[in-house]
Amino acid sequence: MNEEAKLAAVFPMLAESNLPIETLDLEVASRNSLRRSGIHTVAQLLQLTHTELMGLFPNRNLPFYSEIIYRLTCLAQPPKPAKTEDTCTVERLPDNFGERKMNTFNIFQVAGIxxxxxxxxxxxxxxxxxxxxxxxxxxxxxxxxxxxxxxxxxxxxxxxxxxxxxxxxxxxxxxxxxxxxxxxxxxxxxxxxxxxxxxxxxxxxxxxxxxxxxxxxxxxxxxxxxxxxxxxxxxxxxxxxxxxxxxxxxxxxxxxxxxxxxxxxxxxxxxxxxxxxxxxxxxxxxxxxCFSQWDPNDTLDKIYSELSQRYNLSWTECTDRYITCTLHKENNLEFALRVKKETKDSVSLYLICGITMEHEKPNYALAGPYIYDYPQEYKDLLSNTFSNPENVSGSTSKSTWNRLEGIDHKNQDGIGLEACLEKIEEIFSWLKDTPKKNCR
Incomplete structure (x- = not known):
């Protein structure tokens, strides 16, 4: 499941439910966090995405998130007859076991994590x-x-x-x-x-x-x-x-x-x-x-390699789908550049904002609402990051993705390696503090 897809896509049988949150029998801390966010029913909860749900618990989001998914799973499944727990151990897995499809309800699978x-x-x-x-x-x-x-x-x-x-x-x-x-x-x-x-x-x-x-x-x-x-x-x-x-x-x-x-x-x-x-x-x-495969012919891998050789960048995300590096951070916000794979040969560029948290990676999904509530912080970040802020969208709308102004950063097929590197170099030239050249 895409991380931005609503939980209703995973639990369609509960999507129309008017059951109160108390039905899930959650711990008090989880229940209170949901209520403070205006979530009082199971139906409201299912309108959240994976990212939004985890964002409700910035300090200990994973255990609370796992608990909620587990309780939703229990609620969605009909009761089964009691049976003896299978406690057998596996000495050695068959060679082709990794190729089998998983048929059981597994939160790591259905939540896209x-x-x-x-x-x-x-x-x-x-x-x-x-x-x-x-x-x-x-x-x-x-x-x-x-x-x-x-x-x-x-x-x-x-x-x-x-x-x-x-x-x-x-x-x-x-x-x-x-x-x-x-x-x-x-x-x-x-x-x-x-x-x-x-x-x-x-x-x-x-x-x-x-x-x-x-x-x-x-x-x-x-x-x-x-x-x-x-x-x-x-x-x-x-x-x-x-x-x-x-x-x-x-x-x-x-x-x-x-x-x-x-x-x-x-x-x-x-x-x-x-x-x-x-x-x-x-x-x-x-x-x-499917894991950890470096493809020397993949445009995203080439861009990562080329930028890492040229600059000493602070990478916050490096996955098979996109790479993200911090450009400048100040107070509670940061600007980052994301390169997203469209096809094997093309990518899209995004200039995005994230909320910086102590000892945590920046949260890019929650920055939009924060900017909406604290527009001056965004304006200060904008003016202190770029020599010519007019090159960047100054919108304080809830969207965190439309920060590049007047740039054809994404079309039907994306852009190729050389065009992308040229555009990134141009964006770096807008910064008051250009990323340091890599001397190693």
Whole structure:
């Protein structure tokens, strides 16, 4: 499902429902957030898109989002006769298992987040987090994970306050490590790649930052669907050999999930267990050939590579469909340039706004309403970003996408590589602070 499609497309049987939100039996925090946003019925809830729903919970959006989708799923499905839980384990999956279609209702699939590395990282991190308010399993899941990595630190003897699991950890050079596990003895950085491309010196910079945190850093972990090696581009191209351990969702995360589901001493809360099973099924059901494929003939990949070689850009999104980099940020807002793939040989350009949040990636979907309520902030950003603001639309409408004025940035077939690079160079020339040339 497209992330901008309404949830009614996933739950058509509930679209006309006048049931109150209380029917979903949500936690108080989730229910209150919905009410504050004017959502009082299931029908109103289904008019939101995936992005809008997650945007209602900027601090802990994923667990609340998952809970709501799970409750909607339960409400939409007719009750089934009770049956014995199948607890069998799988020693080895058939070679063609990844090519099978998933027939069960899986939130990762129906919500269009099956390939989102951010979502997968947050779910895994929440399970590992001993301070989680959602699973209350303490260090049970984390201990199994560390054993799987070959680290035999006994967390039962550690103070719980000395253990942290965080996502989107900001580094000194304004980069973000996808996940960090900090124990009394170790500082373990993880880079997760599903669709995103390696960035220049990314792993090199993350490892340097980790070494300065005062704990042992045995390596940097590189988690991908198939366990492939990172590119030399990401390693920094230095003579020093970077200690990298490659992990895969299939060979590392899947066995860990199975172990947690079937061999954990204390009972797992029902809703947490369901999410774990759906995450496991999502990983089982993926075709590895669709992940992390760099195509040297793809125009979007060429643009990313060319811009990364020319400039030291702050990339916030790098997927198979679009790439986005920050141009300038100030207070609560930022301007970003997005290049979106139209065909294999053509792209479209967008100059967009995002809301910047502390320790979070910018949210581009929610910027429009914010600009509408705080037009002066947008005007200040506009005048402080561009030498000639008249080149950019000054509209304060709720649309965040129409910021390029008088530019044929999108036609029926999009624009090709050379035309796109020329237009991007022109946009860079409008900026008061041109992006720094890449000297590495």
């Amino acid at each position: 099956w390939k989102s590395e951010e979502i997968h990282t947050r779910v895994i991190a929440e399970l590992l987090n001993p301070h989680s308010q959602f699973h209350n399993m303490g260090t049970a899941f984390l201990q199994k994970f560390l054993v799987g990595l070959g680290l035999n630190e006994d967390l039962s003897k550690a103070k719980i306050e000395d253990i942290e699991v965080k996502t989107e950890v900001s580094t000194d050079n304004d980069r973000r490590i996808d996940m960090v596990i900090s124990t009394p003895n170790y500082y373990l950085p993880f880079e997760v790649k599903i669709w995103a491309k390696d960035q220049r010196s990314q792993l090199h910079d993350y490892y340097d930052y980790a070494k300065n945190q005062g704990k042992a850093v045995p390596c940097i972990y590189y988690l991908t669907p198939d366990g492939h090696d990172p590119s030399g581009w990401s390693l920094g191209g230095t003579d020093d050999e970077l200690p990298v351990v490659t992990l895969s969702f299939q060979k590392d995360i899947l066995p860990w999930l199975n172990d947690c589901i079937t061999n954990t001493d204390q009972p797992i809360p029902t809703d947490v267990l369901e999410i774990m099973k759906q995450l496991r099924d999502n990983i089982r059901g993926q075709r590895l050939t």
